[in-house]
Amino acid sequence: METKGAIMNKQSAEALTPFSPSLHANVQAIRNRFGGSCDLVIRLFSSDAAPERELAIIYVDGIVDSETINESIMEPLMSLKLPQYRYQKGGKLLDALRSCVVSIGSVQEINTMDEALLYMTDGLCIILADGCAAALTADVNGGSQRAVSIAQTQTVIRGPQYGFVENIRTNISLIRRIIRSPDLHVQMHKIGKQTHSNVAVLYLHGIVNEGILKEVYRRLAAIDIDGVLESGYIEEFIQDETFTLFPTLLNTERPDSVAAALLEGRIAVLVDGTPIALMAPTTFFSFFQSPEDYYQRYDIASFVRIIRYVAYIVSMLLPALYIAVTTYHQEMLPTTLLISLAAQREGIPFPGLVEALLMEMTFEVLREAGLRMPRAIGPAISIVGALVLGQSAVQAGIVSAGMVIVVSFTAISNFVMPEFNMAATSRIIRFGFMLMAGMLGFFGIFVSVLFMLIHLTSLRSFGVPYMSPLAPGPTRQGLFRDVFIRLPWWAIVLRPLDMNLRNPKRRPNGKKPPAQRHTDKP
Structure with a gap:
């Protein structure tokens, strides 16, 4: 209480x-x-x-x-x-x-x-x-509440299947069942003049950075609003940078993800009335990590994680590259492919940029319609609408078949991302890259990527560099600090060093426990 x-x-x-x-x-x-x-x-x-x-x-x-x-x-x-x-x-x-x-x-x-x-x-x-x-x-708290069920937005094949609910006490108990330690501290706050919403701050005493914890308390105490209905209210108040497309707080509805973040020295914020929890501080690379990465074998998890990075780059740059190549840099294509693309575009009334924007906007409308329509018919409308409109647009000579393929593969690549808010970021940035490619070609894409990287390196999440551990300077953990690949669990010795934790070690050494060798023949 x-x-x-x-x-x-x-x-x-x-x-x-x-x-x-x-x-x-x-x-x-x-x-x-x-x-x-x-x-x-x-x-x-x-x-x-x-x-x-x-x-x-x-x-x-x-x-x-x-x-x-x-x-x-x-x-x-x-x-x-x-x-x-x-x-x-x-x-x-x-x-x-x-x-x-x-x-x-x-x-x-x-x-x-x-x-x-x-x-x-x-x-x-x-x-x-x-x-x-x-x-x-x-x-005597009680009343009608939703029972604990399967996580709806972050599904995994292997691992715990249950997710948070709208009751904050139930959510705290789910985390307590995973981390059964008195070092798991929970501090409750009341935010909202009218709603008086319960907001809980969870951390592991002895591991967490005390400076970051005090900063979380300070930002929560500074919130002055009449009501808090969801954790998104809290996120916009306490995030470091408002005018950026990249999220600086990680959110999840999985208790095991929150427990893993707490064990890394991060801080979790739970809000009563929503199943979505916030975790801070975070880095850019945290959005490419799925809970399942730590339940599968390390080699499989590393391979899938690399695919996510490639898919994210494709989802941002593929339409822009297609526009630049077909508009300004045709000499970079093989002659056979160039002739095929030229034949497809014969009779198309729009330039490549307008064609790409038209297809992308159509797909975004279909995606949003599929989400907002009743669950029974939403997927059917999305699939049928995409197939019918795409095929009809090609037959009518409004868009080329190559553009339909590019937009479709871009959309599929976008769905690979485990975090929806980072996937939504790539959807928005994609339009900027397309405009720059339509005006300046490869040079416009290069300048856009350069400005994006500069912006990413300038971001902070509660004082932690957003591109850590790669920027502002590579640390001794390098690429092997759970960024692009995941080492076996017995080799992961340190927690993230970018947060200056009080207890940075997970285990004493990085040696695998010796296995007993059996030489007796059956």
Whole structure:
């Protein structure tokens, strides 16, 4: 449960409203703050635990577990009787109820109305007693929630199949099941003046860079907004650079990916109400790594990872190269291929740039339509639309068959990326490269790539160079630091050195455990 300081860290500078000793005054104040909402449940009753006192239980229906309230709060209060000396002669009734009656694990005392309102909207139950200028909170969080299921956006063939859900407590428990260490620290924050959304920061104590951790806390504390509905809100507030197409925070819906990031010394940010978690700091090469890379054999994982890099370059440059070659540099093509392309383009009314832009925009519209349409017909519309429109456009002489092939292969290469936000970046940059190729040919492509590399090397993610470990200067880890290839697990000794971790070693040495050799013949 969150501490009182974490609960109130986004309250205004106004003085907090204390409880009144009058039970009915407190109940009426809470009812007025909720404006008579129909889901506010107020139960006034007398209890054998304190026969001469009137008690009240208040909670918001739909976000609590009613069965827990009945079994662990109402039933003990109605059936148990406290000795008089437990709350007389200097004793407190609320202390006696907390220690002897209420059978819920998480119970604490609060003293202000503002705390009570925040706890109630967070799925807790408030216990009030007449004559007490305080209240008890009992954790009875519940209600209808989505069960843990297969990850929807990041599927793997080998490895854990479950993903995060919209409940932040469930998501934290999923990570706890993987990292069963007391060094896994979780700090909860409240962000949003109206939503009061729970935002959890997870890290491994003793490994994480304390400077980066303090910077994460500072950026979260500086967020001033009326509501947070998804982790994308937090991402835009805490990312280093706003005006860049390249994401500087990694997001995932897989608990094993978050656990792996924590073991590398990174920091995870979870937001209540969304299954997408954020991880920081990150580098450009992290977006090419799939969780499955670490579950397959290292040689297979390295081969597939290299394919991803090649596919990413193809998805950005292939249409631009095709435009440049067919428009300005025909001499670079073999004569047979040049004659074939010239025959295809005979009768095409548009230059190569306009033709490529027309096909790319058509494919982007089809992709978006397939995502937004009902799930039952979306894929069918995308496939049929692409086939019908492509074939019809070629037969009508609007585009050439070569351009259809180039655009199709570019789109397929874009789907190879394991991270959607990095794939979306290549889709946007592709149009810039196409325009430069249509105006300046290969020179335009070269200048565009040069500016992109300069921009990439200037980016930071919480102070960590975005192109690390290759830039701003190659480290001793080089290409073998889980960038282009993955070494066997027994050879991976160090965590990423670009974050200056307190404990950079994963294991003592990079030697493979000796295997026992059997020489006996069967």
